[in-house]
Amino acid sequence: MAYRNLEIANRGAVRTITVNRPDKLNALNRETLNELTLAFTQAAQDDVVRVVVLAGAGEKAFVAGADIAEMNGYTPVQAQGFSRTGQRLMSLVERLGKPVIARIQGFALGGGMELAMCCHLRVASEKAKFGQPEINLGLIPGFGGTQRLLRLAGRSAALELCLLGAPISAQRAYELGVVNRVVAPEALDDTVTAMADQLAAAAPLAAAGILDAVLQGGESSIDQGLEFETQAFALAFATEDMREGTTAFLEKRKAEFKGR
Numbered sequence: 721m722a723y724r725n726l727e728i729a730n731r732g733a734v735r736t737i738t739v740n741r742p743d744k745l746n747a748l749n750r751e752t753l754n755e756l757t758l759a760f761t762q763a764a765q766d767d768v769v770r771v772v773v774l775a776g777a778g779e780k781a782f783v784a785g786a787d788i789a790e791m792n793g794y795t796p797v798q799a800q801g802f803s804r805t806g807q808r809l810m811s812l813v814e815r816l817g818k819p820v821i822a823r824i825q826g827f828a829l830g831g832g833m834e835l836a837m838c839c840h841l842r843v844a845s846e847k848a849k850f851g852q853p854e855i856n857l858g859l860i861p862g863f864g865g866t867q868r869l870l871r872l873a874g875r876s877a878a879l880e881l882c883l884l885g886a887p888i889s890a891q892r893a894y895e896l897g898v899v900n901r902v903v904a905p906e907a908l909d910d911t912v913t914a915m916a917d918q919l920a921a922a923a924p925l926a927a928a929g930i931l932d933a934v935l936q937g938g939e940s941s942i943d944q945g946l947e948f949e950t951q952a953f954a955l956a957f958a959t960e961d962m963r964e965g966t967t968a969f970l971e972k973r974k975a976e977f978k979g980r
């Protein structure tokens with residue numbers, strides 16, 4: 721289907737979803753949130769897709785936040801709906817069951833930082849800027865920023881970014897554990913492509929198990945998390961991919977995973 725605010729591209733098992741409103745620095749209006757929800761739902765359902773790359777169009781921004789012009793006229797009830805729509809999208813991405821890589825080349829502010837944080841891996845250009853500047857608008861993060869930043873980087877960083885509202889560099893985001901890789905702008909695409917290709921060739925059910933165990937574990941006690949890990953580990957032994965992976969090792973050849 722054709723989207724007004726997104727571009728979708730497929731390369732083998734890698735699907736790239738690009739927010740495409742560069743004249744508004746890819747700000748997330750309601751329509752874009754709805755289109756992203758549809759695009760990620762389709763990516764989850766399409767068996768050919770093993771990894772998703774999420775990007776923003778243009779040089780300047782990954783996503784510069786929720787659409788301030790649209791929010792300016794919201795009633796509290798509309799704001800509640802907007803927040804819930806955004807939060808549902810971010811949870812959908814986080815729980816997709818397939819790895820999602822955020823490709824971040826410029827501003828990742830407000831809803832943009834929140835969107836990056838619900839992805840599983842973040843690769844940033846040295847020129848990227850991160851921040852939760854909502855306080856400067858008399859607002860607070862509404863798409864999960866207070867919660868995911870807390871969990872990714874701890875209370876001190878979450879409070880610093882949300883209270884001071886100042887942007888931080890990609891390097892500082894890396895030091896806080898918010899970003900996985902910081903690379904020169906010209907190396908961004910190659911780094912993302914190499915990471916996506918590696919994940920596309922990996923055993924998809926094992927990837928899903930890892931995503932599940934880590935995400936569940938983040939919300940539970942160590943004992944519950946360990947039990948979840950044991951069950952997911954045992955389940956892997958029911959897959960053809962596990963037989964293929966271990967046999968390929970023993971036969972000194974490259975494994976070919978089928979997602980079964």
Ligand code: COA
Nearest residue numbers: 743744745747784785786787788789827829830831853854
């Ligand atoms: N919502 C709606 N429109 C936005 C936007 C947002 N979050 N961020 C940028 N835009 C729009 C601008 O209004 C401008 O539109 P216009 O050309 O029709 O006036 C266009 O995108 C380009 O942005 P501009 O501000 O001119 O670029 P800049 O390089 O001078 O500044 C930023 C870049 C990111 C510093 C600045 O756009 C900004 O502060 N954006 C808002 C960030 C924010 O507070 N995000 C959290 C929202 S909850």
